[in-house]
Amino acid sequence: MIRVFPRRTKWTPTDELAFVGDPPLFIPPEMPVRISCTFTWDREEAFRLQRSWSRIYSDVQVGGPAFDDSGGEFVPGRFIKDGVTITSRGCPFSCPWCFVPAREGDIRELPIIPGHIIQDNNLLACSKEHVAAVFKMLEGQKAAVFSGGLDSKLLTPYHVKLLKSIKVKEMWFSCDTKDALYPLEIVANKLHDFKQNQKRCYCLIGFDGEGPEQAEKRLSRVFDLGFLPFAQLYRPLDSEKPKHNSRVWRDLARKWSRPAIYKSRHAIRP
Numbered sequence: 521m522i523r524v525f526p527r528r529t530k531w532t533p534t535d536e537l538a539f540v541g542d543p544p545l546f547i548p549p550e551m552p553v554r555i556s557c558t559f560t561w562d563r564e565e566a567f568r569l570q571r572s573w574s575r576i577y578s579d580v581q582v583g584g585p586a587f588d589d590s591g592g593e594f595v596p597g598r599f600i601k602d603g604v605t606i607t608s609r610g611c612p613f614s615c616p617w618c619f620v621p622a623r624e625g626d627i628r629e630l631p632i633i634p635g636h637i638i639q640d641n642n643l644l645a646c647s648k649e650h651v652a653a654v655f656k657m658l659e660g661q662k663a664a665v666f667s668g669g670l671d672s673k674l675l676t677p678y679h680v681k682l683l684k685s686i687k688v689k690e691m692w693f694s695c696d697t698k699d700a701l702y703p704l705e706i707v708a709n710k711l712h713d714f715k716q717n718q719k720r721c722y723c724l725i726g727f728d729g730e731g732p733e734q735a736e737k738r739l740s741r742v743f744d745l746g747f748l749p750f751a752q753l754y755r756p757l758d759s760e761k762p763k764h765n766s767r768v769w770r771d772l773a774r775k776w777s778r779p780a781i782y783k784s785r786h787a788i789r790p
């Protein structure tokens with residue numbers, strides 16, 4: 521199957537049947553074409569690509585998360601590059617800035633396909649048996665990257681023991697509001713044995729009336745707790761542009777999404 525993507529991201533597959541944009545000069549023989557659209561603001565481009573690829577191929581369909589595709593079975597390497605795995609979909613929570621609950625519904629566990637980059641929305645919301653099976657799978661993998669996110673509220677001593685039982689490259693948490701600092705402080709205590717480079721933290725900024733100063737205070741606190749923050753400017757669910765686009769916000773997001781910049785201005789933990 522040919523897979524087509526409106527834009528390249530770090531997760532885009534790179535095999536010979538994966539394409540970004542229009543058909544190239546030399547094309548594969550007739551086969552189904554699936555256009556995978558992740559971002560709502562790329563929907564128009566996805567339909568344009570459908571017209572473009574339909575000039576050559578007879579079965580060209582558009583889908584993906586941007587079309588509220590709830591995500592069925594996970595096929596490794598198909599719409600996301602090799603090494604990435606998704607062992608569950610959905611989430612039991614409904615944070616107001618997040619598209620996951622509306623798109624994928626409540627948490628549901630999938631068969632576990634090997635991979636060292638875990639892209640589940642909320643792995644720790646899965647059953648104890650499922651989480652244990654995922655860590656068993658990770659024992660035979662390269663150093664794990666929990667890029668989908670580990671939920672601070674759900675991290676237990678049992679999970680910490682599992683994390684210590686495997687090689688971990690990165691664990692991503694999140695701290696999207698001031699209230700999220702408290703559970704992160706507890707996580708900081710539980711994971712004090714891990715290095716700061718292993719502990720990453722997505723930080724939504726500018727949501728619900730938050731100002732730049734409040735956001736920076738939170739980002740500094742996340743850093744001081746031993747995590748490397750990654751600032752993400754809030755953008756409404758169907759918008760390509762962040763809600764705040766002033767210089768102040770852009771500079772803040774730039775600074776706090778590049779560890780090389782903010783590390784040089786703060787003391788580094790071992």
Ligand code: SF4
Binds near residue numbers: 612614618641
């Ligand atoms: S916990 Fe994470 S995945 Fe679940 S709704 Fe909130 S932000 Fe989305």
